[in-house]
Amino acid sequence: MTTRDQIHKWFFYALGLFPVWVLDAYVLNRLPVFGIIPMLLPLAVVSVAVLEGAYAGAGFGLAVGLLWELSYPGGFGGLVFGMTLAGMAVGAVTQYALSQTFVSCLLCSAAVLGVLDGLQILRALFIQMDTLDVLLQVAVPEVLLSLCWTPVVYLIFRLIHRRVGGTRLA
Numbered sequence: 001m002t003t004r005d006q007i008h009k010w011f012f013y014a015l016g017l018f019p020v021w022v023l024d025a026y027v028l029n030r031l032p033v034f035g036i037i038p039m040l041l042p043l044a045v046v047s048v049a050v051l052e053g054a055y056a057g058a059g060f061g062l063a064v065g066l067l068w069e070l071s072y073p074g075g076f077g078g079l080v081f082g083m084t085l086a087g088m089a090v091g092a093v094t095q096y097a098l099s100q101t102f103v104s105c106l107l108c109s110a111a112v113l114g115v116l117d118g119l120q121i122l123r124a125l126f127i128q129m130d131t132l133d134v135l136l137q138v139a140v141p142e143v144l145l146s147l148c149w150t151p152v153v154y155l156i157f158r159l160i161h162r163r164v165g166g167t168r169l170a
Contacts, residue, residue, distance in 0.1 A: 009164045016160045020044045038146040045087045047157040050105045054091030061087025113143045
């Protein structure tokens with residue numbers, strides 16, 4: 001693929017990320033379900049990594065992690081590294097062990113969301129914010145509610161992938 005084709009492809013992936021980010025940052029924050037707000041940005045990373053592979057997943061994860069850190073207050077920069085690592089790991093797993101299907105995306109999304117919430121729980125336990133049972137009462141519904149949005153996010157990026165993904169433009 002030429003450089004122009006690559007720019008064209010990633011421009012459309014960035015356009016696909018925009019509605020996901022708007023939903024995550026502006027719509028779902030104002031409509032919590034039982035006080036729980038889903039996380040959609042990790043689902044975007046997983047979807048692109050499943051469809052495009054490890055290298056592209058890592059690059060997209062880096063961009064999403066940077067967007068996440070710059071968009072939401074209280075970040076320390078760890079999400080940039082974390083989303084890059086998540087994109088690379090998910091892309092490698094789907095290239096070599098799983099397939100490029102929605103089921104693989106759902107499994108990998110559950111794993112990434114579980115790791116993210118697990119790290120948040122460990123941090124909260126370390127600073128003695130609350131007890132484990134209280135933290136799990138928030139984390140488990142958050143993961144489950146986020147997974148409910150996986151079909152929407154996957155569909156957005158699957159439609160983009162069908163048009164310009166892989167080496168389609170070459």
